[in-house]
Amino acid sequence: MRQYSVSELLTEDITFPEVEIKGWVRTFRANRFIALNDGSTLNNIQCVVDFENFDEALLKRITTGAAIHVTGELVESQGKGQKVEIKVKTLEVLGDSDPEEYPIQPKKHSFEFLRENAHLRTRTNTFSAVMRLRSALSYAIHKYFNEHGFYYMHTPIITGSDAEGAGEMFKVTSLDINNLPKNGNNKVDYSKDFFGKETNLTVSGQLEAETYAMSLGKVYTFGPTFRAENSNTSRHLAEFWMIEPEVAFMDLAGNMDLAEDFLKFVIKYVLENNSDDLEFLDKRQQDEDKKKPQADRSDMTLIEKLKFVTDNHFKRVSYTEAIDILRNSKPNKKKKFKYIIKDWGCDLQSEHERFLVEKHFKCPVILFDYPANIKAFYMRLNDDGKTVRAMDILFPGIGEIVGGAQREERLEVLKQKMAALNIPEEELWWYLDLRKYGTAVHSGFGLGFERLVMFVTSMCNIRDVIPFPRTPQNAEF
Numbered sequence: 001m002r003q004y005s006v007s008e009l010l011t012e013d014i015t016f017p018e019v020e021i022k023g024w025v026r027t028f029r030a031n032r033f034i035a036l037n038d039g040s041t042l043n044n045i046q047c048v049v050d051f052e053n054f055d056e057a058l059l060k061r062i063t064t065g066a067a068i069h070v071t072g073e074l075v076e077s078q079g080k081g082q083k084v085e086i087k088v089k090t091l092e093v094l095g096d097s098d099p100e101e102y103p104i105q106p107k108k109h110s111f112e113f114l115r116e117n118a119h120l121r122t123r124t125n126t127f128s129a130v131m132r133l134r135s136a137l138s139y140a141i142h143k144y145f146n147e148h149g150f151y152y153m154h155t156p157i158i159t160g161s162d163a164e165g166a167g168e169m170f171k172v173t174s175l176d177i178n179n180l181p182k183n184g185n186n187k188v189d190y191s192k193d194f195f196g197k198e199t200n201l202t203v204s205g206q207l208e209a210e211t212y213a214m215s216l217g218k219v220y221t222f223g224p225t226f227r228a229e230n231s232n233t234s235r236h237l238a239e240f241w242m243i244e245p246e247v248a249f250m251d252l253a254g255n256m257d258l259a260e261d262f263l264k265f266v267i268k269y270v271l272e273n274n275s276d277d278l279e280f281l282d283k284r285q286q287d288e289d290k291k292k293p294q295a296d297r298s299d300m301t302l303i304e305k306l307k308f309v310t311d312n313h314f315k316r317v318s319y320t321e322a323i324d325i326l327r328n329s330k331p332n333k334k335k336k337f338k339y340i341i342k343d344w345g346c347d348l349q350s351e352h353e354r355f356l357v358e359k360h361f362k363c364p365v366i367l368f369d370y371p372a373n374i375k376a377f378y379m380r381l382n383d384d385g386k387t388v389r390a391m392d393i394l395f396p397g398i399g400e401i402v403g404g405a406q407r408e409e410r411l412e413v414l415k416q417k418m419a420a421l422n423i424p425e426e427e428l429w430w431y432l433d434l435r436k437y438g439t440a441v442h443s444g445f446g447l448g449f450e451r452l453v454m455f456v457t458s459m460c461n462i463r464d465v466i467p468f469p470r471t472p473q474n475a476e477f
């Protein structure tokens with residue numbers, strides 16, 4: 001007898017009928033039908049119990065949430081919607097679950113309630129599907145880079161630099177309370193507490209990735225990043241995962257090609273390999289849509305939307321063109337934008353990004369050549385002296401999903417930009433070295449992993465696509 005997963009039992013041709021399985025009870029109907037789930041697939045396997053053959057006390061312990069061990073015969077199912085079922089021979093309860101207390105009852109729970117039970121929410125169909133897709137997307141990301149000659153590098157979590165220059169960092173404080181460094185007034189100086197140095201949690205691995213690109217050629221990072229921005233939106237987390245490729249001898253046009261090819265690959269991967277979970281989430285989105293007024297419903301089903309991305313070119317538009325479009329547009333006949341764009345040079349808000357993607361171009365958009373003063377110090381200055389070779393990729397329903405740039409490779413120009421922004425050269429001496437010794441054109445981008453998972457699952461809140469969300473209100477677990 002062999003132990004199987006539910007996924008194997010439901011999809012493989014199993015010739016030996018005696019099987020063994022372990023999982024968690026979803027429901028137990030009529031003292032006869034156990035719906036058993038082990039996380040390997042959305043579907044449950046039905047285990048049919050001949051109750052006369054089992055002790056009543058044992059059957060009472062088969063409750064929603066209990067972990068059980070079943071052996072039996074795999075037979076063709078008489079029931080609807082399933083090919084096979086298990087005729088139970090032996091039944092063992094591995095872990096009881098008090099039905100009065102178990103939070104995940106077999107009914108619809110609100111996402112707010114499930115967020116409070118993040119440790120148990122993957123026992124629901126929606127969250128198990130989302131997290132299986134999250135895992136598949138991670139795999140596809142590594143697969144893409146592996147197949148395209150990239151090296152995976154690990155950048156530090158604790159760092160002395162502020163890669164984005166936005167000052168949105170969490171400071172690192174050690175716990176040796178008796179030996180904290182003091183400032184001149186004899187007050188404890190918490191800021192310099194990494195063995196006397198000032199450090200923070202990384203906001204991006206880019207600067208370190210650049211050092212490896214300038215030796216290994218093509219590299220990428222995929223790790224946690226931290227932003228201390230106090231934004232309570234459905235698209236921001238204080239801790240999120242970012243994928244950051246960095247490539248030597250590649251300019252902005254090459255960067256756009258890479259990002260588009262990469263995004264299409266990972267989305268195609270889940271379309272081909274995760275159809276059960278995608279179809280489930282697709283149906284879920286359509287059911288949710290039916291509850292909304294016609295005007296707020298999505299134009300496409302989830303799967304149509306994913307195919308739309310894989311099958312169409314991303315529209316490439318300069319910031320200047322985008323501003324012209326936005327100045328002459330309204331989000332709809334009656335409404336104006338909340339934030340009216342008056343002058344060239346202002347930053348775009350998410351309402352503008354979403355208008356360009358969802359209403360104007362109706363496809364993913366790559367915006368490039370932004371004003372230098374709204375972008376980070378490391379971006380390559382264009383010959384016009386006022387724009388930089390930046391690019392943001394905007395997706396329907398999400399807005400910005402990727403931010404990237406060609407990097408400033410000229411030592412003198414980089415030094416001038418740093419001086420203008422009061423970034424001390426001593427802090428980034430190693431970064432400047434890359435421009436001193438064998439500098440070259442190079443580019444890269446950062447993909448916000450959770451924003452990709454949101455897009456692929458059609459989940460509306462970023463808190464629902466990461467196992468344990470860190471937001472200004474939440475750092476439990």
Ligand code: 4AD
Pocket residue numbers: 163164203204205206227235236237238240242244245400401402403404405444445446447448449450451
């Ligand atoms: O645009 P950002 O800030 O770019 C960088 O960090 C660059 N250093 C990347 C690079 O060129 N290597 O962030 C990149 C992406 C954004 O487009 C967004 O998808 C995501 O990271 N992101 C966030 N996701 C969730 N919560 C937040 N607070 C995020 N901030 C950025």
Ligand code: MG
Pocket residue numbers: 392400402403
């Ligand atoms: Mg950005």
